[in-house]
Amino acid sequence: MTFRLTLAQLNPTVGAIAANIQKARDAWEIAREAKAHMLALPEMFAVGYQTQDLVRKPAFYLHAMRAIESLAESCAEGPAIGIGGPYFDGTNLFNAYYILEQGRIAHRVLKSHLPNETVFDEVRIFEPARGNTPYKIGPMTIGSPICEDSWHAGVAESLAAQGAEISLVPNGSPYYRNKFPTRLKHMRARVAATGTPLIYLNMVGGQDDQVFDGGSFTVDAHGKLVDRMPVFSEEIRHIDFVKTDGKWNVAKGQVSEHPDEWEQDYHAMVLSLRDYMSKTGFKKILLGMSGGIDSAIVATIAVDALGPQNVRCVMLPSEYTSQGSLDDAKEAAENLGCHYDFVPIAQGRAAITETLAPLFQGFEAGLAEENIQSRLRGLLLMAMSNKFGEMLLTTGNKSEVAVGYATIYGDMAGGYNPIKDMYKTRVFEQCRWRNAQHRDWMMGPKGAVIPVSIIDKPPSAELRPDQKDEDSLPPYEVLDAILTGLVDKDLSVAEIVAQGHARETVKKVEHLLYISEYKRFQSAPGTRLTKGAFWLDRRYPIVNRWRDEG
Incomplete structure (x- = not known):
């Protein structure tokens, strides 16, 4: 028994609902030509990611929901589709993953763990789900923890306990330097707990300050990396599974090399x-x-x-x-x-x-x-x-x-x-x-x-x-080391001094950092490369009289 899953690592645009849906339809045609059982697209693909407060606008989320229904109707004859988008149940708004099959919405997965750190504030936008169930596509039962749900123990394990034979994880996971090992570690933890293969599907492309780097990958039931897509580029790839002795095994694919930092x-x-x-x-x-x-x-x-x-x-x-x-x-x-x-x-x-x-x-x-x-x-x-x-x-x-x-x-x-x-x-x-x-x-x-x-x-x-x-600032080697401590690592003045820096210099840099907040508030957006980027990662008051006297 075999199962073919087509992964679409694509680049949506926030708010371009018709264009995003057309991208999904074009990918579906490729999946149908390849005789796939299912096409998978990333988290919130129908509307792009991150939408921030735009998705709370009723006209917007209703438009997206109608577009997803229309996609289901137009892709009735062929592979099922998994696509992310907003879902409003009449009372609450959810981050959802829609399963489209035979011209209808056959299933919805709703995100449970809403990230509320670094660039994310989904807690103020969506309602957390209270539980999900797997869904069946052809011969395979699939569980889909949505992005953050796969970084926490519980969701994937619950789906496996309900019969999920693989985990398909749709993501909108933005880049920061050297992030891949962290992703792989968390996904291997889910595989170790469930004993089932896992597919990590990420989107690609820039949105304001954030860059979604792709790099989608598949690990087998033993946690071995068996397929990995390139970073920063769109790609559609087919992943094949074979069922033997009652378990789905993923075929060895292509493990693309990822470049250095x-x-x-x-x-x-x-x-x-x-x-x-x-x-x-x-x-x-x-x-x-x-x-x-x-x-x-x-x-x-x-x-x-x-x-x-x-x-x-x-x-x-x-x-x-x-x-x-x-x-x-x-x-x-x-x-x-x-x-x-x-x-x-x-x-x-x-x-x-x-x-x-x-x-x-x-x-x-x-x-x-x-x-x-x-x-x-x-x-x-x-x-x-x-x-x-x-x-x-x-x-x-x-x-x-x-x-x-x-x-x-x-x-x-x-x-x-x-x-x-x-x-x-x-x-x-x-x-x-x-x-x-x-x-x-x-x-x-x-x-x-x-x-x-x-x-x-x-x-x-x-x-x-x-x-x-250097007439006005410490040498950049010194300045950057101090700033890395203050900004990227949230270290105290005492901790940075303990690294060998003069306290007077550290205090001067700290003072300049805080009094410049008003400038950053009015500055242009720019590419996020770290978890300590100025804008959504680090949100400080403009008026701030506190200083670290430690």
Whole structure:
């Protein structure tokens, strides 16, 4: 006895219900051609994920439910379908997995464990289910713990006790660095408890700050990895089962190699930007090209995401811009093959300075005058964005975003920031990685596109003579280590000091972190690479007088 399950690791768009349903229908045609018994799609696929409060709107969830009913009716002759979507029972709203068979909704699985941590707050959106049952497709009885349900003991085990012969787990599981071993560990725990094979089906694609990385996999009844899909790419794959001695055994498939963390981070940034552009309707990008490392890597990510013909780099020099920066910015743009504009700001800055002179008379020149340069650049770049219909990218790394080393309404202006969750020390290494590597999914040229001079020179905002970042901040190796403790690991000041850092330095960084919250609140979204990303992972009050005195 055999059973064929078709897995559709696909990229839905939040709110594009008709398009998502069409993707499901197209995958169903492939499954039918392959003579599969069932097509499986990921969690909440019909509406995209995460929908956040959008799914609470009655017109929205009713639209989705009607679309799923229509899909069932139009796919009556062929394999069954498993598809995620919202379900309203007249009283409560659930995160559901619909089983469509013979033109109707044959079964619904409702999510029990609603995640309420990191980027998730499903507790405020959905009602938890109070129990589920398996469903039968042809010769096989299947249990489907939905995403978080498979990370907790109980749900899969209960379904197995009710006769489920395999676990099919639909997921909307977003990427963070080195997540796969954690997923595999939890799924193997379910297999050890149930004694049945398990399929972990994940979606792929970018949604706001989150990136769903795919990497769907299958483990047999002994916990052995027998099939694994690639990360960050759509794929449809058939998984075959054979029943012998009363148990379903999964056939050995293809175990795709997953790249290292540097490639996965870079691919996440490229895919998130590409999807953010396509899903919001933008086709072209522009950014300020300073000659520094952050704008260089953002330009490279943009070119790899959209192609050089769709990226405009703009150098906006002042009298403090070094010749090295002028040369580096132009060389990087030329290496990437994208459009390069040269727009000096001296004349505009002089006009603003003259306008403000009566008000500023008697005050010593300082930060306000420096930031005029940055804000003027933001104004000019936004004017170009409006004129040309190109989305402006902002280029602040996580170190700068953390301590507010950026000018609000200046270099923080922009619609998206691919490196928002990458500390400065990693930016350097990521540049070296990209210079040495090229993949088919990159639309930019091969080779060392980021000049070595950009990577090697001391970072500087170049807003005053001979300025260096370390004039205002600890060395980035020190700063990033302290920030990793404060932000990513939630360590106390005392714990970080115990690691060997000066207490005065740790307290300074802590102070900068807290007083910069208002800037982050107004900053552009950016690719989530860790569980300590600024936005949904870390939600702090803007007004906050507490400090760690330990």
